[in-house]
Amino acid sequence: MKPDSLISVCVIAVIASLLIFQEMSREKVTPDSMDGCSLCHMPDTDPSPSHPVGVMGCTGCHMGNPFARNKTRAHIGMIKNPGNLQVAGKTCGQKNCHPDLPGRVEKSLMATNRGILAALQNLWPHENAESVQDVFELIKRPAGRSLALDHYRKMCGGCHLWRSRYPDLGEIGKRGGGCTDCHIKELETPNSDLSKKSFRHPGLTTRISTDNCLKCHNRSARIGLSYTGRFESEGYGTPFTKGGPGPRRLSGGRFFLELPADVHHRKAGLDCIDCHTEKGVMGDGKTYQHQEEQVDTTCKTCHDPVIRTDDPDSELTRRLVQANGRQPTIRRDFFIMSPKGSPLYHLHVNSDGKMILYRKHDGKPVRFVRLAKPKIHQAAYHKRLSCQACHSRWVPQCYGCHETFFGQADQRGWLTGKKRPGRWVEGRSYLRFRRPALGVRTDGSIGPFAPGCQVFIEAFDAEGCYMPEKSSRHLVMASFDPHTTALKPPTCEACHMDSKVIGLGEGALKITDTGLIFNPVYQSARSGLGIDFPLDAFVSAEGRPLQLTSRPGARPFSLEELERITRVSLCLPCHDRYDDKIFCDFSVSFSRFRMGEAPCGKEAP
């Protein structure tokens, strides 16, 4: 053999021997593994019984190169959080997994924040050319000159599903993450543990606890706090403990007082998801502008249900029950659907007609009544009243939102995480817990209203000069369900004789022949607000709306309505029963009283 051929053969022999030796000593991927990730990472817990690591592997969700041994090669394209909406379509939304869900979630309000953005852009100083419809458009754009959107970026933009989870600490760090914002059971797995052979994988669940929703829903209308019986207090941290602020703390350096929680929470122990269906929360694929359009539940859904004898979507029911994993296996003869057609698989009707709800988080039965007391609930004179109008015990009312924009300072934006010029400083006039003011909602029903928001904006440019063209104010009252449902409604006087509830504000109300005379307690002008009505006044005694509303058609009571409501209060001290005959046609009864034809009292006030 020629020398150069011999050398070649030697080289081949040596290389082959080395490679064979290397292969024999290489750690083998176990036959049971779906991919090679287990060589370096092996969780001892599965995310959930329906996501077993041993069956699905890791790369099905986390992507990356399934069998590469080298860390860099294996981690190309790998996603730490598969629920991130940027990639959810390829991970959670794969063909054989949840193909319809990411598309629905991207259009839902928790991802688009359309309502918040619309409110800001309609009412705050804004450059129309920069208008956006939803937050995803805003993420892609560089910051512009609109103060409305700047406020969103720096103050409101921390609560939406496009936000990446972490790296911030505390509550803000737990918000966002797409699908994992709700479906991950919070588990503090340090990054350093992930490269260990065994670690605890964060759990996935459909039994989302109320605490999870409270990550975001403890601000603005504060419905999460109210539902659980917490009222954001004035910030002193009283009562003091050992000389310092007490333990009743909220995020952002706030404190709370304990007030009666919503009866659904207090008595029944229900979580948000016991009422709010997957369609209402994740959306149904349509793009909505406001929360009441997307929400898929009403009080009547459970308390006055439409009961069917067939299940129009038995496959979905079966899958939801299986995913929940806590529902008892019982035979069902009756079925109840949500307004948008979601099967309420946890609601059952007994053979005796009684309702049972099996709690989603533990399957415990809760027996409840349907709409009882027909004399009260079907009284013709109260037919416009919503359930919340009577059954909302209190609502946190944050009056006067004073926003100052300092162009010469910087502030971090939530969308990009980067500091940008301009800093917002926020303060309020005062905060109260009180029965809400009532007004007329868009659909014509009467419901609770609370400040949402009463904004006084002062803007200063980068040189610290006041910008009058960007300084403004707008006072808005918004209608929403306070989530402080009480079993017992207030007394008749609590609405008919309360100036605050009928929308006039706190003060002294006098009913005279010539009309209503009202002396408010709060003096806005003397308090330097530059308005001539109190902050808690929705309407004047003359029936003039004093504040804007956040929906077209929503309004305070008109003068006629105010007079009709207050007129009843004159008779209430004696006529305090719903079935009192005078209320069958109160106008007639009142006229008879004025004419002296009524059996009681001969003198008209």
Next chain:
Amino acid sequence: MENFKEQSTDRGGLVNKEDSRGITRRKMAVRCIQLMAAGGLFTMIFKFIRGVRATDLEVFFERKPRVNEVVFNRGVYLVGLEQGIKAFSDRCPHLGCRLFFNKEDSCFQCPCHGSRFSRNGSCLQGPARKNMVALELRTDDKCGSYTARLPIC
């Protein structure tokens, strides 16, 4: 020793001895290296082609079959017998065709060459000479399910 030729070459003292077949030590060494190289290459090719061993398949049955009931799932027959529950592979031990259960005769039958097996897997009629392959079976007492382990070959 007529056939033995002794040659000396001036190659750093290496004496090149040839035997009757004309093979020198040097040639032997070269042959060994060639064999090593070729052997190494073929070993690598063979190991690569062979691949990794596939895992056994676990086949799940939700409930216990009644006596005389035969349930099929993914290549496994689960048979309820008076003496207990047994699992068999659906492959004919003759040449691997898939057996079907003949309800009329209450036996397993091979559509390829006509072999027949009783419900307890024993061979009733050839050309197969072995019984049906019995599989490892485990049961979950809590929910009454059965899992059979089917080797992948």
Next chain:
Amino acid sequence: MNHFPPDPYRTVSTNSRWGRPLASLAWWSFIIALVSGVVLSFNYRPLGDVFVVVSKLTHLYPFGALFRKLHYLSGQFFLLFTMAHTLEHFLKGTYLRMAPARWTRLLLTFLLTFPLVFTGFILKGDKQGIFAGEVMVHLAREIPMIGSMIADILLKPGETFFLRPYLHHTVILPFLIVFLLGGHQKRLLPEKKLGLPLLAIMVTAAAVWQLPPDIPPRANVPYVYGPWFFHGIQLLLRHGPPLWIGIVWPMTPILLMAGLSFAPASCSRWIWTLSAIFWFLHLSVLVFAWIILPRLPRGIG
């Protein structure tokens, strides 16, 4: 010494010190690629999740990475040595002393090395391979009249995305190359001694060199690269019409070279010069693309 362009009126020897070795090396590279390809085909499946198949083949199966690298390197060497061999004969003016049909046939063989390597790039099943396949199909569709037919022959999108490129890469193109070479390779077989050293070099290189990373198909990456020899076209496709950039521009120097043997002697030097200019431009754009493509601004993935 040769003169450029080759003088059609001068007889110049087409033999050189480098000519035969280059051709032999190309041929041995082809054989190594063929054999390693056969080995790989035992565990390669062009259906289903091909990325996982390739990942298993590369990282899970014993010596899979070695055979894959050997196949890749031998393929690249085959392309490079064939290019060098063709360049050598282009410079020497071999077409002047060769029957036009034979010159064209050999040139076609050279041309087929590009789709052979390109289809191999597609078959790795990662994001780059998939996108390369899509681009190939769309470029083919740009050809007037027969574009759709050619695209269908090349690749069918969907569940069997990789099947037709696999057929082209493993059967059709190698067969065509061997057939078109005809008796040409008989002249190379005497250079057997180059085979083992080349194999030794390739095995060593395969043992130490790292494959470029495979990009998972679902990964968000800001930029996807095609095969190295395609980068120039990839850069130009950002700006120019696909038919001209993707089909006409690469085919022009080949067609000019093919025309050399048919052209009358008076024109051959002009055609040669034009062809050389086109090749030079191709090379310049390619080098420029290697420099500029990684520095282009990245968008959101």
